[in-house]
Each structure stands twice: as structure tokens, then as C-alpha cells.
Amino acid sequence: MSTASGVEPEIATFAAGCFWGVEHIFLKHYPPAEEKGVLKTSVGYTGGKESSTNPDYRNVCSGSTGHAEALRIEFDPSIVSYGELVEFFYRTHDPTTANRQGPDTGTQYRSAIFTHTPDQVQIAKKITAKVQEKHFTPKGQKIVTDIVEAGPWWDAEEYHQLYLFKNPSGYQCPTHRLHW
Template sequence: MLGRLRALITPRTSLPFGPPVSHKDFSSTSGMKEIAIFASGCFWGTQHIFLKHFPPEPAPGKGIISTAVGYTGGKPNAANPDYKTVCSGTTDHAEAVRIEFDPAVVGYADLVEFFYRSHDPTTVNRQGGDAGTQYRSAIFTTTPKQVTIARRVTEDVQAKHFTPKGTKIVTEIHSAGPWWNAEDYHQLYLFKNPGGYQCPTHRLHW
């Protein structure tokens, strides 16, 4: 984490709930758009694995319209955080990915299940060698329906994949609060830097 931090500290400007900025907007074929927000460790890997498996281009029918990585879930008085401050652990923000998707093409339940499938949700404030509250596993819901779905999928995944192993999901589920886009150099980082750091837990676990 410290190596990444030293290499990546540059200035940026961010606004709460800013639009996703990471790639071209592939308009919804149904005219419907919904937001999903997931935290599963270093946001480079979270964004990368979602876009590898739900690519907007060249397969726009996969359902993801756009994504951005950023910071959410922090203290009320910690507005406009930057990467260095978030990594210090003083703001309580999580590194997360904000996904704009077409619910007529891909269901929220499918995204939640994939979120669980693509990281380790049983470790508190840690993914692989990355430790700290910014690396916690969390779902930030944007509608009451998402709360119901997230809880149901969590129970299903726990029963099917983790109870048999004797482990327990520790993922937090919260209503989404202010969102802050991360610095531009973080957006699509692993697509721009294929040899860059990737947490080993960001893979398909089943």
C-alpha cells in the first residue's frame, strides 16, 4: 500500500455524487439506469474485475453503462477526501466502485452475487495484504429495494459458499452517503497499467 501511495500522490478536484468518469457512456438500451456501489479492497481491482466480466465495450449488452472509482462511507466532516488522507485511515472512507447499470439487462442481484464471488468477504478491513478500514468489504445501497436484495443475496451466498467452510461474511450493508470521485489517475488504472498492482483476492472464487 505504501508503495502505491508514494507513486500516486497527485492533486485532483472532486465533487460529491459526481458523474462516473471512467469510460465512455454506453446509453441504456431500455432507457433505465440504476446505481450500485461496492467496496471490496483496492478499488483498482474491483473496477477491473467488474469491467472484465460485464464489459460495456465491445459488448454493450452486458448491462454496465459506466463506472468510477472513489471514496464513500466516511465521516460527515471529512468532505472531498484525497487518496493520501483516505489511506491514513482518519476519514473512515472506503475505496469503492460506483456502477451505473441498466437493470433491464443485468439485475442488481447478479451484481451483488458477482461482488461476493470476486473478493474475500470474510476478512475485516483487509483484502490480501492490504489492511485498513479503506479496504473493508461493503455494499452501499441506493434504493430501499437494493437493501432487500443485498440482504437476501448475502444470506444465500453465506449459506451456499461460506457456512460449509465454517466462515462468515463480514460485509457491511449501508445506505449510500456522499460519493467522491477518486483522482483521475485511479480511473481504469489496471486497464492503463496492465502490470500494475492487483490484490490477489480479486479473482473468481467460484
């Protein structure tokens, strides 16, 4: 399937705490209807034990699967670059805390970039170094975001998809905002 511009869509996968807030902030700033490059999103689970297939929310929250709550973005690279999405990812959470975002703690809330191509690995590392130097080194903080190859993906249960759009007063982690 190609995009309206005729380019093959690409996939970006990010984990930055509770996936409701990650999806919500990306879609607020890159709404598909405004043709800013994000074509569609889904929240789900990835990055855990190979033996943990088809996980559900309860299992992931128990910490036993090793999976992260993550956001999968299908995007048009002729409109928005992968690098721009990586930088936006860093703007919208605290990448200096291991296995936590705000009050949410556990490995499922880790900061991670799950890469899909060798180019994505290089871009993620380059943007991470740039963001570290500009925004965190001056504050004496260090980015702890994992940059790892994407593995199997499982969509979260339907009630999690677009959760904060369906439930505007639902829980949102306080770190999910623009930090610069």
C-alpha cells in the first residue's frame, strides 16, 4: 500500500510510559486529518520475552512479560521524517528515568525506540545524541532510552485504542506534554 504521495508508508514504534498519553500527544500534534504525515496509530505491546506471545494488559502490567506499552505509528516519510518523529518523542516525555514516567513505574513504562530498519537505528542514535547535548547535558541529566530492534507487535485490547479521545477525562501521565 502506498500513501497519497505515492511513497510507501513507514513504521515508527515508541514506548514512553502509559501508551494512552503517548498516542494522545502524537495525534494532537500530527492528526491524520490534517495530513501532517501520521497516517494511523495503534497502541500495543512489544519488546518483551520471546515466550510472551499475545500478551494482554493485565499480564504486561504484572511485569512478567517484559513487554513495554508502546505506540506504533504508520507515517508518510515524504511529509514527516523519522527524525522529526524521534525528536518529538523526546519532547513529550522524560527520557531520563528508567522504567518510569511520572507516577507510573515498571518495565512496561520504559522509554524505548523500537527500530525497523538500519537507517532508523542511525537516525535514532543521531537524534538522541543531539537531544542529549542540547536539552539534558546542561541539566546534568542523561537519556536512558533504549534503542533496540523492533520485534513482534501485539495490538492492545480495543478499549485502549484512542483511549483519551474516547475518555477525555481519563488518566494521563503528567510527563506527556511538550517539554520544549
